[in-house]
Amino acid sequence: MPETVQAVVFDCDGLLVETESRWTIAETALFRSYGRPFGPEEKALLIGRALPEAGEAIAAHLGRPGAGPELAAELLSTVRQEFTADMEPMPGARELVSACRAVVPVAVASNSPRELVELALKSAGLADLFEHTVTVEDVAAGKPAPDLYLAACAALGADPARSVAFEDSATGAAAARAAGMHVAVVPSLPGTAPDHDWLGDSLAAPEVRVWARTLRRAAA
Numbered sequence: 001m002p003e004t005v006q007a008v009v010f011d012c013d014g015l016l017v018e019t020e021s022r023w024t025i026a027e028t029a030l031f032r033s034y035g036r037p038f039g040p041e042e043k044a045l046l047i048g049r050a051l052p053e054a055g056e057a058i059a060a061h062l063g064r065p066g067a068g069p070e071l072a073a074e075l076l077s078t079v080r081q082e083f084t085a086d087m088e089p090m091p092g093a094r095e096l097v098s099a100c101r102a103v104v105p106v107a108v109a110s111n112s113p114r115e116l117v118e119l120a121l122k123s124a125g126l127a128d129l130f131e132h133t134v135t136v137e138d139v140a141a142g143k144p145a146p147d148l149y150l151a152a153c154a155a156l157g158a159d160p161a162r163s164v165a166f167e168d169s170a171t172g173a174a175a176a177r178a179a180g181m182h183v184a185v186v187p188s189l190p191g192t193a194p195d196h197d198w199l200g201d202s203l204a205a206p207e208v209r210v211w212a213r214t215l216r217r218a219a220a
Helices: 020-033 040-046 051-062 068-082 093-101 114-123 147-156 170-178 206-213
Strands: 007-010 106-110 132-135 163-167 182-185
Touching (some): 020 040, 040 051, 093 206, 132 147, 170 182
Parallel strands (some): 007 106, 007 163, 106 132, 163 182
16 A cells, blocks of 8 residues: 555444444344344345445345335334444554544545444544544445545545545445545455455554554645
8 A cells, every 4th residue: 555645534334343243233133024034145235335225235135126215214223223332443443543643634434324423433432533524424325436435535635546445345445446545455244355455354454554654644
């Protein structure tokens, strides 16, 4: 990854905050309510998607055409109950964000609703580290469209081509790449390797910590 950048933008769920287990609980409950199992195949279908797209994917999987909005609303209602005040930052998240923000502006770009993103960041003690938080409600199209990352870079006054995105899903990595950014990935799904310039198993990986220590701010 480049050592001279204008900004760093992070996804939230499963990358900064350990929320994927809570999403999985909600998704499992939803599928079970329709008499269907929820396993790795179903998780891969949903991870990284915005709620409307997740609802449509669930509807197709369950054979319930037209039920996407209803299923998305059910999933949101269920996951709200799982988002509590005891969520933890992912390993290395606080340290990496702090190291980056000491040099360049940082933001969050998330496919989740703002209420969930803000709750997760606050619960994990990360909310005050970011200059801007951009959510799916702020843009015309969520990931894998580039809108979220373009909006985050615009808010930071940064050129996407000279900025780095950190992601955990193929959907998010595709969005960052479509925005023209450098892409670092810590996959939430074991054994996957979304499009990336750097791939690691943790934000605490030694190589990314070294990168953060050598980071320099690029001129506008």
